[in-house]
Amino acid sequence: MPDGYSEMMTARLENYYCLAALGSRLICGMKWVRCSCLLIILPLLAVSCVSVPEAAPPPGRYEFHQTQMGVPFRIVLYAPSQNSAQGAAAAAFKRVKQLNDIMTDYDSDSELSRLSQTSGQDQAVPVSPDLWLVLARAQELAQRSQGAFDVTVGPYVNLWRFARSQGKLPDPARLAKARLAVGYAKMQLDPTHHTVKLLAPNMRLDLGGIAKGYAVDQALKCLSRLGIASALVSGGGDMAVSGPPPGKAGWRIELPPLDASNAPPARFVILSQAGISTSGDLFQRLEINGVRYSHIIDPRTGVGLTDHSLVTVIAPDDFTADGLTKVMSVLEPKAALRFIAKTPDVAVRIVRKPADKIEAYESKGFRKYYE
Numbered sequence: 001m002p003d004g005y006s007e008m009m010t011a012r013l014e015n016y017y018c019l020a021a022l023g024s025r026l027i028c029g030m031k032w033v034r035c036s037c038l039l040i041i042l043p044l045l046a047v048s049c050v051s052v053p054e055a056a057p058p059p060g061r062y063e064f065h066q067t068q069m070g071v072p073f074r075i076v077l078y079a080p081s082q083n084s085a086q087g088a089a090a091a092a093f094k095r096v097k098q099l100n101d102i103m104t105d106y107d108s109d110s111e112l113s114r115l116s117q118t119s120g121q122d123q124a125v126p127v128s129p130d131l132w133l134v135l136a137r138a139q140e141l142a143q144r145s146q147g148a149f150d151v152t153v154g155p156y157v158n159l160w161r162f163a164r165s166q167g168k169l170p171d172p173a174r175l176a177k178a179r180l181a182v183g184y185a186k187m188q189l190d191p192t193h194h195t196v197k198l199l200a201p202n203m204r205l206d207l208g209g210i211a212k213g214y215a216v217d218q219a220l221k222c223l224s225r226l227g228i229a230s231a232l233v234s235g236g237g238d239m240a241v242s243g244p245p246p247g248k249a250g251w252r253i254e255l256p257p258l259d260a261s262n263a264p265p266a267r268f269v270i271l272s273q274a275g276i277s278t279s280g281d282l283f284q285r286l287e288i289n290g291v292r293y294s295h296i297i298d299p300r301t302g303v304g305l306t307d308h309s310l311v312t313v314i315a316p317d318d319f320t321a322d323g324l325t326k327v328m329s330v331l332e333p334k335a336a337l338r339f340i341a342k343t344p345d346v347a348v349r350i351v352r353k354p355a356d357k358i359e360a361y362e363s364k365g366f367r368k369y370y371e
Contacts (some may be wrong), residue, residue, distance in 0.1 A: 001071075002080060007216075012082045016316075021173075033059055034311045047253065049331075057080070058156060059078040059079055059080050059230070059246060060080075060082070060085070061076065061077075061245070062076070062077055062082065062083075062086075062154050063075075063094070064084035064089040066096075066155070068093065068095050068100060068215070069098060069099075069100045069211070069212055069235060069236075071235055071236035072235075072236070073093065073096060073219075073233070073234065073235045074228040074232075074233070074234045075089045075219070075223070075229035075231065076232040077089065077090055077228045077230065078230040078231070078246060079228055081282045084227075085228075086224075087167070087226070088223050088226040088228050089223075090229075091222050091226060092124070092219040092223050092233065095219055096215045096216075096218070096219050096235070099218060100215070102122075102130055102131055103130075103134065103207045103211045104234070105154060105206050107210075111127065111131055112131065115127065115131075115196060115198070115205065116204045116312070117310035119198035119200060119201060119202060119203035119204075120199070120200055120201030120203070122323060124190060124196070124197045124227060125197070126193065126195050126197070127137045127194060127196055129220070129316075130218075132194045133188050134210060134214050135151070135189060135205075136189060137214075137319065137323065138207070138210055139141075139151075139184060139187065139189055139211065139213060141324075145331070145339065147183070147184060147212075147299070148326075148327045148330040148331050149299070149326050150182065150183070150184045150297075150299035151184075151187075151205050151308070152181070152182050152183055152198075152204075152206075152295055153206055154185055154205050155169055155181045155182055155202065155204050156176035156182060156297050157204075157208070157297060158295075159171075159178055159302075160286070160295065160304055162299060162305050163315070164284075164285075166296070167286070168288065169286075169288055169293075175302045178302060179302055180202075181200050181201065181202040182203075182302070183200075186200045187199070187203070187205075193342050209296075209322065209323060209326040210326075212238045212307075212318075212322060213277055213318040213320070213321060214318075214319045215235060216233050216239065216318045216319075217240050217275065219240075220241075220242055222235045223242070223256065224242055227336070229240070229242060229243045230242060230243040230244060230245055230250055232251055237278040237279055237325075238275075238276075238277045238321070238322050239253065239276040239320050240276075240317060240318040241253075241271050241272060241273070241274060241275075242272075243273065244272045249270055249272070250268060250271050250272035251272065252268055252272050252371065253264055253268065253270075253271055253276060254268055254276070255267045255269060255349065256278070256310070257310075258280075258308070258309075258310045258351045260308065262351050262358060263358055264351060264358070264360055265355075267370060267371070268370070268371040269314070269370055269371065270339040270369060270370075270371055271314070272298070272317060273316070274317075275314070275315050275316065275317040275319065275320060275321040275323070276312065276315075276317030276321055277304055277311075277312070277315075277318055277322045277325045278295070278309075278310065278313075279296060279328075279329050280309055280311060281293075281294035281295065281305070281308060281309070283314065285304075286304065291306055292306060292308050293330075294308075297327050298328075303329065303371065304352075305329060307352045307354040308354070309350065309351065309352035310350075310352070311325050311328045311349070311351075312348065312349045312353045313340075313346060314346070314347045314348075314369055315330060315347075316345050317346065320346065321346075324346065324348070327339065333350050333359065333361045334361075335340050336348065336350060336361075337363055340346070340363045341364070342361065346363075347363045347365040347366035347368075348361075348366060349361070349362050349366050350362075352356070
């Protein structure tokens with residue numbers, strides 16, 4: 001609108017103006033100048049007055065894969081260019097590797113392993129911020145579940161790893177000895193100084209039930225800090241997503257079916273800004289005399305689960321979902337549903353075959369995620 005137009009109208013047309021019609025009666029590149037009671041149009045440069053910026057190209061879809069934490073990690077993201085996508089993915093994978101170097105129990109020189117090596121020595125060991133966050137969350141979950149989740153389960157895990165490699169059950173005497181070094185009450189955390197003390201000799205911490213969820217979330221946060229608003233990060237059975245892909249309501253995620261005849265078919269959920277974790281004995285298990293023992297161990301007994309189950313938890317983040325899948329697997333289904341009912345913004349789906357009959361359970365809020 002020309003300068004002075006509103007003023008002319010409110011002055012009841014006391015001044016007159018001239019409008020030179022050009023082509024479609026639209027004047028571009030003109031300047032209004034008031035001279036007494038007359039407005040004169042002075043031509044400016046003979047160029048267009050409208051500058052239409054070029055529309056930015058839509059972000060492209062890019063996918064990256066690496067093996068991290070002993071499992072395939074996958075990143076799918078939307079970015080304006082290949083270079084920006086590669087740089088963001090490389091930074092996210094670097095963050096996952098950093099966390100693995102801290103929390104793996106396979107490396108005797110990792111921070112977690114060095115902490116385990118102080119067990120029974122009455123040492124309060126300062127730990128890094130990342131390790132502290134994971135141990136504090138693990139201990140909180142252990143206390144709330146009364147031991148259905150417990151990262152001090154390492155001595156049991158080592159026995160079952162060996163058992164799977166040998167194709168036979170762990171020796172009962174070794175299990176009984178390991179039991180002396182297991183129990184969340186034997187790990188003391190000092191929230192003021194961020195120190196950890198392992199009270200019993202031969203304790204070994206195992207973060208396999210929660211560390212990947214934390215790493216997946218951290219990778220996603222890394223992408224977000226680098227300007228990636230729509231991404232998916234998965235590692236094994238753990239996954240987290242940020243904003244949905246362009247033009248979509250959310251990410252379409254498949255819930256795999258239980259590998260049993262007459263099991264409920266695969267379903268799909270639509271997720272945005274959420275974490276989803278699935279645990280079960282689909283790939284890691286030991287079968288002895290027709291009994292299927294899961295790699296998921298009940299910390300209260302030291303024995304692998306035998307109910308042949310597949311548990312999926314949806315939560316605001318994968319750190320939360322990862323730990324809860326283990327609790328939901330260990331607890332009986334009805335107890336698991338009661339537990340989830342007291343956990344805000346979390347939903348669970350449990351499919352299991354404890355004998356010949358398939359059972360399926362869902363918490364109240366799970367159905368809203370279905371496609």
